[in-house]
Amino acid sequence: MKSYFSELFRGAWSLILGLKVTIKAMFSPIVTCQYPREKLEITPNYRGHIDLVKFADTGTHKCISCGSCMRECPSDCIVVEGEKREGVKGKVCVVFNLDFTKCSLCGACVEVCPTKTLDYSNDYELAGYERANFHFDLLKRVEERE
Amino acid sequence: MEIFNSLLPELIRIVVCAVCGAVIVFGNALVMGYAERKLAGRIMLRPGPMEVGFHGLYQLVVDGLKLMGKQLVIPVNADKPLYMLAPLLAFAPVFVPLLVLPFSEKIQGFDLDIGMLVILAFASINVLAILIGGWSSNNKYSLFGAIRSVAQNVAYEIPMLISLLAIVFMTNTFSLKEIAAAQSPVWFVVIQPLAFLIYIVAMVAETNRAPFDLPEAESELTAGFHTEYSGMSFSLFVLGEYANMFIVCSVATVFFLGGSSGIPLPFFEYTGIVWFLMKVYLLMFFLVWIRWTYPRTRFDQLMNFCWKYLIPFSLVNLLITVVMVKLV
Amino acid sequence: MSMDIEVLEDSSHHRYVLNMGPQHPSTHGVLRVLLELEGEYAMHLLPVLGYGHRCHEKIAEFKPAKSFMPNTARMDYLGALIYNHGFAQLLEKAVGIEVPERAEYIRVITSELNRIQSHLLWYGAYLLDLGAFTPIMYAFDDREHILDILEDVTGSRLTYCYFRVGGVSKDIDEKFVTKTRAFIDRLRSRYSLYETLVNGNVILENRLNDVGDLNPHTCNRYGITGPLLRGTGVAYDIRRAEPYSIYSQFDFEIPTATKGDCMASFMVRFRELEQSLRIIEQALDGLPEGPVMAAKVPKKLNIPAGDYNSSVESPRGELSFYLVSDGTDVPYRLKVRTPSYSNLSVVPEMCQGMLISDVVSAMGALDLVIPEIDR
Numbered sequence: 046m047k048s049y050f051s052e053l054f055r056g057a058w059s060l061i062l063g064l065k066v067t068i069k070a071m072f073s074p075i076v077t078c079q080y081p082r083e084k085l086e087i088t089p090n091y092r093g094h095i096d097l098v099k100f101a102d103t104g105t106h107k108c109i110s111c112g113s114c115m116r117e118c119p120s121d122c123i124v125v126e127g128e129k130r131e132g133v134k135g136k137v138c139v140v141f142n143l144d145f146t147k148c149s150l151c152g153a154c155v156e157v158c159p160t161k162t163l164d165y166s167n168d169y170e171l172a173g174y175e176r177a178n179f180h181f182d183l184l185k186r187v188e189e190r191e
Numbered sequence: 192m193e194i195f196n197s198l199l200p201e202l203i204r205i206v207v208c209a210v211c212g213a214v215i216v217f218g219n220a221l222v223m224g225y226a227e228r229k230l231a232g233r234i235m236l237r238p239g240p241m242e243v244g245f246h247g248l249y250q251l252v253v254d255g256l257k258l259m260g261k262q263l264v265i266p267v268n269a270d271k272p273l274y275m276l277a278p279l280l281a282f283a284p285v286f287v288p289l290l291v292l293p294f295s296e297k298i299q300g301f302d303l304d305i306g307m308l309v310i311l312a313f314a315s316i317n318v319l320a321i322l323i324g325g326w327s328s329n330n331k332y333s334l335f336g337a338i339r340s341v342a343q344n345v346a347y348e349i350p351m352l353i354s355l356l357a358i359v360f361m362t363n364t365f366s367l368k369e370i371a372a373a374q375s376p377v378w379f380v381v382i383q384p385l386a387f388l389i390y391i392v393a394m395v396a397e398t399n400r401a402p403f404d405l406p407e408a409e410s411e412l413t414a415g416f417h418t419e420y421s422g423m424s425f426s427l428f429v430l431g432e433y434a435n436m437f438i439v440c441s442v443a444t445v446f447f448l449g450g451s452s453g454i455p456l457p458f459f460e461y462t463g464i465v466w467f468l469m470k471v472y473l474l475m476f477f478l479v480w481i482r483w484t485y486p487r488t489r490f491d492q493l494m495n496f497c498w499k500y501l502i503p504f505s506l507v508n509l510l511i512t513v514v515m516v517k518l519v
Numbered sequence: 520m521s522m523d524i525e526v527l528e529d530s531s532h533h534r535y536v537l538n539m540g541p542q543h544p545s546t547h548g549v550l551r552v553l554l555e556l557e558g559e560y561a562m563h564l565l566p567v568l569g570y571g572h573r574c575h576e577k578i579a580e581f582k583p584a585k586s587f588m589p590n591t592a593r594m595d596y597l598g599a600l601i602y603n604h605g606f607a608q609l610l611e612k613a614v615g616i617e618v619p620e621r622a623e624y625i626r627v628i629t630s631e632l633n634r635i636q637s638h639l640l641w642y643g644a645y646l647l648d649l650g651a652f653t654p655i656m657y658a659f660d661d662r663e664h665i666l667d668i669l670e671d672v673t674g675s676r677l678t679y680c681y682f683r684v685g686g687v688s689k690d691i692d693e694k695f696v697t698k699t700r701a702f703i704d705r706l707r708s709r710y711s712l713y714e715t716l717v718n719g720n721v722i723l724e725n726r727l728n729d730v731g732d733l734n735p736h737t738c739n740r741y742g743i744t745g746p747l748l749r750g751t752g753v754a755y756d757i758r759r760a761e762p763y764s765i766y767s768q769f770d771f772e773i774p775t776a777t778k779g780d781c782m783a784s785f786m787v788r789f790r791e792l793e794q795s796l797r798i799i800e801q802a803l804d805g806l807p808e809g810p811v812m813a814a815k816v817p818k819k820l821n822i823p824a825g826d827y828n829s830s831v832e833s834p835r836g837e838l839s840f841y842l843v844s845d846g847t848d849v850p851y852r853l854k855v856r857t858p859s860y861s862n863l864s865v866v867p868e869m870c871q872g873m874l875i876s877d878v879v880s881a882m883g884a885l886d887l888v889i890p891e892i893d894r
């Protein structure tokens with residue numbers, strides 16, 4: 046009989062304590078962010094899809110079409126093609142396509158690049174209607190970037 | 192003609208009552224729908240609806256429009272007539288209790304001698320609606336929800352009734368107006384705190400709200416009895432649920448919190464409704480508050496609690512009340 | 520277990536079959552469980568797997584072992600770093616690469632953060648299963664801080680690919696250390712909130728006590744590890760039983776409980792939060808300077824012929840990678856022993872005769888991560 050009542054009171058008390066926690070929360074500040082209107086700053090270390098770096102000294106990327114990234118990529122999402130040109134040492138990159146639908150953001154390509162011309166973008170708001178929206182032409186992207 | 196003349200005021204009264212009832216049902220659903228989402232948001236440290244209108248004020252209107260525009264899906268093997276009937280049955284009976292509630296001294300549809308019985312009788316039709324809806328959906332989850340709901344409601348109606356009965360013994364009437372009036376010096380919540388507590392618990396269970404929301408236990412039964420319902424038929428269930436909340440809270444107000452009594456305002460016979468609504472919404476706030484605080488109980492524990500705690504306590508309470516009434 | 524749905528349907532007229540999943544709110548992913556019910560009691564249960572199978576083990580046989588690292592993160596999206604750890608360690612063992620000390624420390628710190636993050640998510644989701652909607656938001660509030668910290672160093676928020684054979688891909692900085700210390704203080708200050716709102720709640724106690732009883736013997740038979748096993752009183756934790764990395768240097772307890780029910784594993788997980796914080800604290804205090812990558816990691820990682828094994832303690836139990844090599848850099852066979860798979864296998868026995876509500880709480884206590892089962 047004693048435990049019957051003590052159980053009841055213990056239970057009721059725990060319920061009251063719970064109510065206290067939530068009412069306190071009701072009057073504490075909001076911690077979420079109204080996403081499309083406010084945006085949190087994301088860290089510069091964020092790994093979005095890969096992008097060619099635009100170097101200040103040359104005004105463009107430094108890809109030598111060595112193909113290391115293509116070979117290293119575990120998901121085969123990079124296609125690089127280069128061609129020999131008159132008067133230019135090494136090869137000139139003419140095609141650099143990334144199929145982001147297959148990329149696992151492992152970072153192998155970035156780490157292997159001998160000229161450090163690959164880096165992650167900070168683009169986290171990717172959306173599209175079809176897969177082709179995520180087939181990026183990185184050469185075009187580097188041209189378009191100011 | 193003679194008869195018509197004598198009936199005319201009654202007819203007008205009925206029409207006015209029906210219109211007011213509809214206003215209350217829909218207005219209450221709008222207010223509560225919004226308040227519930229806002230409060231739930233605040234408890235979870237997020238702002239709740241913010242997009243449609245100032246601080247999301249129109250959210251519920253938009254949601255209502257969306258639900259109206261949705262297709263009514265009827266499962267192939269459902270029992271079609273019953274399936275369509277269930278939401279109506281959940282929604283229609285809520286108007287009747289509103290007619291007998293004394294919102295203030297003068298604002299009351301009909302002051303019936305059996306007001307309390309009318310309310311309890313019509314409030315329990317809701318169970319039938321859930322049972323029919325759950326059964327006719329031809330879905331195992333819905334059926335579980337329906338079965339749970341019936342067992343739960345039948346069990347919890349007993350302590351609810353007994354706790355109210357204690358008040359009836361004290362006032363000697365079933366008329367809600369007189370019960371509210373009988374609390375002029377002290378509210379019954381002071382004299383009958385135990386009955387009040389029991390009523391509150393039973394009230395949560397009767398309205399199928401968390402922590403007793405077993406009929407629609409989301410994580411167990413996906414959506415319980417209304418798993419298959421869509422569009423307007425779903426929203427009728429929701430409207431019915433909010434109206435039921437309003438009714439049980441009003442009953443608590445009338446029986447325990449002095450009805451429309453409060454600090455007198457000008458034209459108090461009418462403006463008492465302010466106090467009445469305030470008390471009702473305070474209780475509703477409490478319902479929302481506990482919903483977003485507790486986990487769900489298990490079915491057998493729910494029943495145990497009813498049979499082992501609520502019913503014995505309410506019986507003892509009733510007994511003491513009877514003895515006291517006899518002695519005093 | 521040769522039951523299938525037809526057999527279930529036929530077995531008795533009083534019973535009927537309920538299909539829980541693959542899109543059920545409390546199976547957290549694409550797990551499907553067939554329940555043969557008598558009233559609300561589940562008399563037979565049959566988990567059906569394979570809805571999210573991605574052939575990870577087979578993929579491993581087709582490319583250089585090093586390239587398999589991102590796949591490990593996709594198996595258990597809540598313990599990605601711990602999977603990274605296990606796999607990196609396996610290859611280091613096989614090829615014989617020494618990992619610099621600083622890298623080991625970073626691995627331990629980030630792994631433990633990952634473990635806390637996993638436990639917090641489980642905590643919230645489990646309470647969601649039990650019908651409490653609010654705690655998950657509080658848990659996510661805390662978890663978000665870990666994600667921010669880890670994002671800053673690893674670049675991702677969930678499926679990290681941070682560890683490399685021979686170290687880690689990026690060094691941590693002062694900011695990481697201060698933010699982690701701030702998080703430790705924050706989480707410690709939140710215990711009382713969780714304890715009053717959730718752990719002491721009488722409804723929760725009634726839902727968890729004496730539900731889903733396990734004992735060490737059953738655990739042995741099914742190969743159950745992790746908090747479930749520790750909930751039965753066996754203090755088995757790979758970090759202590761076969762210390763890997765630098766775990767032997769740290770002072771931490773292995774929380775255990777004795778009853779073996781859902782409440783036991785619930786409390787074990789909750790208390791593990793504090794132990795992980797303690798490990799992180801000690802690791803931060805003793806963080807040495809130095810490189811974070813081994814100096815000489817061959818580009819082509821030829822694994823000497825033979826078989827290799829490496830086990831780590833994931834938030835859900837013992838995780839092992841077993842690799843058979845024929846001497847090339849592509850594994851001949853890679854077997855992953857994931858804890859959730861073994862833990863799930865006990866469901867038919869554990870949940871027999873339970874109410875549906877209890878099945879939900881018992882399965883929630885297993886902390887299943889479905890992609891880990893269907894890898």
Ligand code: SF4
Nearest residue numbers: 118148149151152154
């Ligand atoms: S990050 Fe990895 S998967 Fe993505 S393109 Fe680079 S190498 Fe390929």
Ligand code: SF4
Nearest residue numbers: 108109111112114158
């Ligand atoms: S590794 Fe670097 S330089 Fe070589 S092809 Fe790729 S991006 Fe160009």
